[in-house]
Amino acid sequence: MEKATQNNYSKAEMKARLEIMEFLARGLGKNYKEEYIFIEYPPEPEMGDYTVSFFRVAKESGLNPQEMAKNMAELFETEIAVKKDGRIIAHAKGVGPYLNFMNDAKRFADNVVQEILGEGEKYGYSDMGHGKKIMIEYFSPNTNKPLTIGHVRNICLGYSVSRIYKILGYGVIEATLYNDRGIAISKAMAAYLKWGDKASPRSENIKGDHFVGKYYVMFGEKLVDDPSMEEAAKDILIKWEKGDKKVIQLWKKMMGWVLDGFSTTLKSLSIHGFDVEYYESKIYTKGKEIILKGLGDGIFKKHPEGYIYAPLEQYGMPDKILLRSDGTSLYIVQDIYLSILKSKKNLEQSIYVVGSEQDLALRQLFKILEMLGYHLKNIHLSYGMIRLPDGKIKSREGIKHGTGADELIENLENSALEEVKKRNGDVSKKKAGEISRIIALGALKYYILNVNAKTIVVFDPEKSLSFVGNTGPYLQYVHARISSILKKSKVKISRRAEFSSLRTKEEKYLVQHLSKFPSYIQRAAEKFDPSAITLYLYELARHFSIFYENVPILKVEGKLFSDRIALITAVKQVMACGLKILGIDAPEKM
């Protein structure tokens, strides 16, 4: 097992871990081997705050793990526990082959709550990425049809992973590539020329991407009766490549409509642009020199039939054709060019958020780059597709009902609005609209990010998205409830306070969980997986909800009151920060 070179722990957790390591090193003596000791979290909070298992150490030293745990627990209790000298770890208990450590609840609460309130919004941040640049390319749509829930998954993943790395101090460049040329667009253009009759999104009152998508679908539908359309599309493509003025003019017009539509969808998802935008139309001819040089250097080969290819069978992949017999380049050539362009930015790593159906294509791309001598760390963040209970989203007729990004968001906003009205008769129409928008997006983004990226999700437009249970709105609800209490409490909390009165089980578990936030951020980063954050936040919300049911806040007085206010302030802050990582807004009221 590899150990991270640097860990993102809260200061409180770091203190506890150092105490444990120090104790174990001394107590185990010559049997202590750092590579076999892992401090983990026990499966249940009541078992303790940290745990170490002795399987490995015992095996290496020929001892019995149960006895080791028992002896070490005794040693801790007789030597350390009695001292009460300001340590975080107060007790140790041997349970089978595990040694469980318990924090001093009061001292740990002091440390954790002070740290969170002291660091404010920066709690959980790290500088481990200081001076390191990474680029993450995501979204990268084809520009011939509107966006689907599949694109939304891509966007949510890319956006969230970007946030995670930013928090760890990396310089993150968010990039996208518009696939704005080629046969698909030519088809939409051909259909528009034939049946468009000078209509426009404005004249038809349709969003630009939907407008163009309509013609793309029309092309496919009418092709059956009118096979000549195939030729018409090819003709347009050829004219486009030659720079035919009329074709280019039409293309610019239609691309403008599509990109305008995309921009609207992105805004409705609260995504506000990318640091770098690449356009296929601007780079698609580039890269040919690289291939020819590679051929000259013996890296690539020329087939007797005339095409140039990368020999990849030696690496267990099919060979990849790069240049056609007529000398024109295939799509991957511009990918190679773009990757090399990126590598000139001194990147620590370059991440591609691309669906798993392109696993092979990206493996080939990365291998070719390696063959060319570019050893940039390329990572494919591969995600599974979203399917419907009865099959794929895409079909010949375009996309299936309920899976378009725009209609999905709109439907969700409408049902969220009904809920808000039901629960909040007193809010203004405008406010209700704002809140329902926040909730709708919370539900959608959480739904997508709560599962591992590579899982193929079965999505039922009628049933899948809900506002109850393990959902985004549940987390938002916790935030809103805390906000409501704080509004009523009207106290100033001191960051230096000692939170001596946080004694209940519910408070202890909350503090314990709060202290783990930074380590979950790191876990999410290592795996490029925002679901580590959703998992963390769901548990935080659970702990809070149980606390809320059982522990009164506004009804108690004095120090107990102010301590609990401090605690829930910390919960609110961590919840807001975590939701922000997911791209979800935290409402004050709902």
Added chain:
RNA sequence: GUCCCCAUAGUUCAACGGAUAGAAUGGGAGCCUUCUAAGCUCUAGAUGUAGGUUCAAUUCCUACUGGGGACACCA
């Protein structure tokens, strides 16, 4: 045909090789004169099959079965 991914409660998803396989939803039973019931409590319910590695396997390996994806001089 070759390669890749997946298989866990009725359903949709969890589980760095470790403690009693967790949630949610749906089913059953409760909790609003008390800080927002989008909540809380209790209850029934699952690792495709056969081997192997390991002190320990949902997790790693092999085969099988069943799903999905990829393998164009398309993008």
